[in-house]
Amino acid sequence: MNALEGLTNPNWLVFALIFLGIVFYLAYMRQWETKRITDKFDKQDIIITSFGVNYYGLESEPGGPLRSAGALVLLKDGIYYRARFAKRELLIPGSAITYIGVSKVHKGKDLHQGVVVLQFLNQDGKEEKAAFRIPYPAQWVTAIKGNLLDKKVQTPEKPRNAG
Numbered sequence: 001m002n003a004l005e006g007l008t009n010p011n012w013l014v015f016a017l018i019f020l021g022i023v024f025y026l027a028y029m030r031q032w033e034t035k036r037i038t039d040k041f042d043k044q045d046i047i048i049t050s051f052g053v054n055y056y057g058l059e060s061e062p063g064g065p066l067r068s069a070g071a072l073v074l075l076k077d078g079i080y081y082r083a084r085f086a087k088r089e090l091l092i093p094g095s096a097i098t099y100i101g102v103s104k105v106h107k108g109k110d111l112h113q114g115v116v117v118l119q120f121l122n123q124d125g126k127e128e129k130a131a132f133r134i135p136y137p138a139q140w141v142t143a144i145k146g147n148l149l150d151k152k153v154q155t156p157e158k159p160r161n162a163g
Contacts, residue, residue, distance in 0.1 A: 053134050056130075
C-alpha cells in the first residue's frame, strides 16, 4: 500500500476524528468545571482543585457507597465537592473536620482501593464521614492537614514577663 492509497482509505480518518472528538470533549468538560468553581469562589480562596474525583457519599446516607464523579476543591476555610452532572454538592467547613486519613472501607463495604476519608461534625454536631477517591491522595492529605487542621491546633503564646 503506498501513501496515496492510505490517504484515500477513510478508516484511519474516522478513528482520528473520534479520538480528536474525545480529546476536545474532555478539554471542554474540564474548562466547564473550572468555570463553575471560579464563578462560585474567589481565586484567592482556592488552594487545590482536583477533577475526576469519585465521591462515595456520607456514611449516614442509606444504602451502599455512591459513585459520583466530580471536582474537589480545597479552600482556605473548607472543602467543597461538586458532582459533574448530578446536582450533588458537599461543603465541609475546615473547623468541623476532626480526622483525615486513608481507608479501603466505607459504609461497611470494601472499596478495594484506598480512599481519602474525612470525618467531621455535621450541622447537628454529630460525627459524619465522607470518602473520596482522589488523584494524588498523599498530596491532598498533606494539604488538608497543613491548611485546615494545623490552623485549629495553634498553641497560645506564653505571656512575657514584665520587667
